[in-house]
Amino acid sequence: MEIQLKRIDERNFVDAFNLKLADGQEAFVSHPIRSLAQAYVYYNQCTPFGIYDGDQMVGYVMVIYDYDIPEYDVWHMMIDASSQSKGYGKEALKKVLEYIKGKPFGDSDRVALTCNKVNTIALKLFQKFGFELTGNYDKDEVELALIL
Numbered sequence: 029m030e031i032q033l034k035r036i037d038e039r040n041f042v043d044a045f046n047l048k049l050a051d052g053q054e055a056f057v058s059h060p061i062r063s064l065a066q067a068y069v070y071y072n073q074c075t076p077f078g079i080y081d082g083d084q085m086v087g088y089v090m091v092i093y094d095y096d097i098p099e100y101d102v103w104h105m106m107i108d109a110s111s112q113s114k115g116y117g118k119e120a121l122k123k124v125l126e127y128i129k130g131k132p133f134g135d136s137d138r139v140a141l142t143c144n145k146v147n148t149i150a151l152k153l154f155q156k157f158g159f160e161l162t163g164n165y166d167k168d169e170v171e172l173a174l175i176l
């Protein structure tokens with residue numbers, strides 16, 4: 029499996045619009061359509077990516093830099109319902125962390141994200157990569173962070 033991250037642009041945004049979450053997962057993550065609207069607002073501090081297996085977009089993720097802290101945040105990572113549990117999430121997260129290590133927006137080693145506290149598959153995935161609960165939370169979302 030050769031997973032690649034490709035920036036969302038005029039060639040592939042419709043593929044991102046067509047990605048689907050499984051039933052019940054809308055509570056865990058914003059759909060790429062909403063995420064891309066946010067990417068427009070934060071255009072100078074984020075990169076939205078399609079997650080690709082060959083020519084096929086199998087998922088979506090956005091990396092955003094928070095200049096105030098400063099830190100890198102991973103937003104809205106999702107794998108299409110038809111492609112989940114095949115190892116794509118794990119490979120994509122590796123690529124995301126490689127991208128962040130290149131410090132595309134600024135100098136920080138801290139990577140943070142939030143995750144619904146009942147989203148056990150995602151929580152386990154992030155913890156396997158070394159993300160730890162920070163103790164911060166907002167409603168049902170807990171914060172995890174990793175120092176690269």
Ligand SMILES: CC(C)(COP(=O)(O)OP(=O)(O)OC[C@H]1O[C@@H](n2cnc3c(N)ncnc32)[C@H](O)[C@@H]1OP(=O)(O)O)[C@@H](O)C(=O)NCCC(=O)NCCS
Nearest residue numbers: 053056057105106107112113114115116117118142143150
């Ligand atoms: C969370 C998500 C990104 C993981 O991606 P994925 O491609 O399905 O996951 P992978 O196949 O790479 O598996 C990652 C780990 O989760 C486990 N896993 C995957 N699907 C599973 C399932 N249905 N039940 C139990 N464990 C599962 C895998 O076994 C693997 O663990 P391992 O390393 O111990 O083998 C994906 O399920 C998803 O898009 N979920 C909905 C959106 C979401 O919740 N995003 C996260 C927001 S914080």
